[in-house]
Amino acid sequence: MLPALDEQTGLLPLGRFGASLEEIKSHYVDDPRFAKSATRAEIWQHFESATDGIRSVVPVVCVWVGGSFLTDKIDPDDIDLVYWGEDVLVDQVTDPKDRYILQMFGMNQVRPATGLRVDTRYCLWHVFPEADRAHSVEHQSYALNRGYWDDFWMRKRNGAKEDPPQRxxxxxxxxxxxVTLDGFHGV
Incomplete structure (x- = not known):
């Protein structure tokens, strides 16, 4: 069961919560409170298309879903996503077209290139059996990205997108x- 939105703020409570695609769609697209939304169904279809696109290139361990789509806002502009893929599998992608697709996801260029209403990033999941002893560049990069995006998704901009950030x-x-997609299997 998904956590309820805070009645005062319209936001999810603080934290990272496991969810299925079906649960999110049920709560944030199909729920009667969003019946008058002109954007949610289309954004969800765009999310599904983007997810199918990236998964056609490389398995996706999971996707982090955040932003105004997960609020009480009737008509959000897009859905915010961070896709996670295992580094060794991403390194095996050699086709230039597929590498370009991964680059589009990683640099948030999917919407400008395709018109899909998705804000995307793509990060590498690095498997290391003893994380506290990991001194590899790959593990440090993974830990940095994971911490960065975890911190980012818990923030909320108080002004307009174009306003300078404030404390x-x-x-x-x-x-x-x-949302676990292809799963945490490792190689």
Whole structure:
């Protein structure tokens, strides 16, 4: 069961919550409270298309879903996503077209290139059996990205997108979902 939105803020409670695609769609697209939304169904279809696209290139361990789509806002502009793929599998992608697709996801260029209403990033999941002893560049990069995006998704901008960030924007205020797609299997 998904956590309820805070009645005062309209946000998810603070934290990362496991969820399925079906649960998110049921709560944030099909729920009667969003019946008047002109954007949610289309954004969800765009999310499904983007997810199918990246998964056609490389298995996706999971996707983190956040942003205004996971609020009480009737008509969000897009859905915010961080796709996680295992580094050794991503390194095996050699086709230039497929590498370009991964680059588009990683640099948030999917919407400008395709018109899909998705804000995307792509990060590498690095498997290391003893994380506290990991001194490899790959593991340090993974840990940095994981911490960065975890911190990012818990923030909420208090002004408009074009406004300069303020200290209150950096405070943890909301949660996000982690959806397992192809799973944490390792090689």
């Amino acid at each position: 209150p924007d950096a405070l943890p205020q909301r949660g996000y979902f982690e």
